[in-house]
Amino acid sequence: MRVHFIAIGGSAMHNLALALHQKGYEVTGSDDTIFEPSKSRLEKKGLLPLQFGWFPEKINTSIDAIILGMHAKADNPELLKAQELGITIYSYPEFLYEQSKNKTRVVIGGSHGKTTITSMILHVMNYHDKDVDYMVGAQLDGFDTMVHLTEENDFIVLEGDEYLSSPIDRRPKFHLYKPNIALLSGIAWDHINVFPTIENYIEQFETFLTCLSNGAIMVYNEEDELVKKVVEDSDQIMKRYPYQVPRHFIEDGKTFIETNEGPLPIEVFGEHNLSNLAGAKWICQHMGVDEEDFYEAISTFKGASKRLEKIAEGKGKVAYKDFAHSPSKVKATTQAVAKQYSNRKLIACLELHTYSSLNADFLKEYENALDAADEAYVFYSPKAVAIKKLSEVSIQQIFDAFKRNDLKIYTNPDDFKKSLFDLDFDNSALLLMSSGNYGGLDLKEVKELLE
Structure with missing residues (x-):
């Protein structure tokens, strides 16, 4: 399959390009500028455009799909040419859904904690040699890319961003994934340039619940009042699993959580991270990792990049x-x-x-x-x-x-x-x-x- 990226240099976009290249796709792309580390990583795999800029002559009917990044504008010359030729155009989340529609989709949403929770889940899976597909918003230790796609893996774990999908698709990204298992960590007004009122912002999470697959599992932070209200007031058919900050104590600058096997020292700290850990535990259990194995793995988690x-x-x-x-x-x-x-x-x-x-x-x-x-x-x-x-x-x-x-x-x-x-x-x-x-x-x- 041949895919062309319009705005290939973005953090998420270039990682998807690398993942598809690794999967065996023929990948090309354009951008008006590309910064490090995207530039070096694309260059290493032969995916860096020879020239920066937009070149509609690159777009022809031999391309199977266009993946459109948020950095592009609605009047982008390459986009206009693709529309003229009738080439299938995907936003980033739309394409991820196409890649995962036959898998069990695990979507981690919320105003905060998404990257950390997703990272915790992937750390636990990696620790126990359980291979899953994924998309996460930070570079993780032990992982080559922020996106990993295969034909054979049963699960895909997706960080569910509430920001817009593309210049021509104004839906929040996490509305497009149709999760079988979902998590909401917290709701706190953000992205004011897109969601001008808190009511409008909360509405995006209410809509997210309507995008769940029938009978989906919803793990949610019951200590966040807005999350609790949105989930518990919803009439969507789903199995609800609330979580809260686990019992813990701090001793000599080290945080310990209370478990059935006794106190467990962990590398991360802060009640928000302990809440994230509790949510990640529920998700991992629904993905087949028992509590004891989860704790063994999470005790070695040092945190996501740029997060404390x-x-x-x-x-x-x-x-x-x-x-x-x-x-x-x-x-x-x-x-x-x-x-x-x-x-x-x-x-x-x-x-x-x-x-x-x-x-x-x-x-x-x-x-x-x-x-x-x-x-x-x-x-x-x-x-x-x-x-x-x-x-x-x-x-x-x-x-x-x-x-x-x-x-x-x-x-x-x-x-x-x-x-x-x-x-x-x-x-x-x-x-x-x-x-x-x-x-x-x-x-x-x-x-x-x-x-």
Whole structure:
């Protein structure tokens, strides 16, 4: 089968291209620019376009399917040519469904925790040599790609993103997978540029339940009020399995969970991660892994990439980076580190980088999000606001939104770096939360600072 990717360079798209290449498909693609690591990974497999740009002459009837990425626009020249020729066009999630419609589809949804839960499940399966197909939103230790597709595997585990499917398909991705087994971890308003009200956002999860296969299994976090209401109020025919944070304790900076076999030390920490673990356990049990085998495997799980990832440690000093950027994630991550290192000073730094976080109307959602930190810093770039064509955000608006009198706010990356590097890190924990890089902060320098 010959497939052509329009916008092949994206994180998800290039991983799907690699997976199909590995499966034996003939793969081509285009993009107007491709960054690392996508560029090197595509080049290594001979899939990197010879030139950047859009070339409608590449599109002809020898192509069996077009896979359209969100980075492309609805008037993309290659897309228009494909439509003119009547070539089948798939969004990313549509194509994944086509690849998995004869498998048992396991879909992990929710505003937060999706990547971690999916990663936990895959770690457990890999630990016990159970091969499954998958799509996950982070690069995992022990896995070559973020997407793996075969003909023979019975299960596919899919991270179910609620963002839009493609420029010509405005449905959320997770509406297209038709899960046999599903999980909802939490609902907290996000993607304000697409879902302008929280009611509209919640509606996407209500719709998700109507997309389940008949008699599907629904695992859900009953401690999240919105999730509990959405699942328990639904009249969809499904088997419901609620979960909650397991009993646990912290001793000498190490988290233990209570099991039938006694306390089990684990590598991850924070109540949000313990909740994720409880959800992953239910899913693994429905995939044929018993509780004892799950615990044996999960005790070696060190976390998903960029999710509370330890980047440096010295005597009485530790630093973590985390992808957290939405209000609920920022609050949960900050509280987790504060609790894990309760005898240390917590220095929490947040970069406002996404469309939602830089939206003046959305900022109020960050109220009290950094309260668990002893010292709190916020960085944002006015240039990023301008590039995203958003209304100007003032320092005072951010200060008022977080409702923290000692909050320090920076808009210049050099000033932020100097302030950070002048801090006393003795007996402290540093937490860097961002989906960006604070205007060019070198984490190697941060590591040297603490070690």
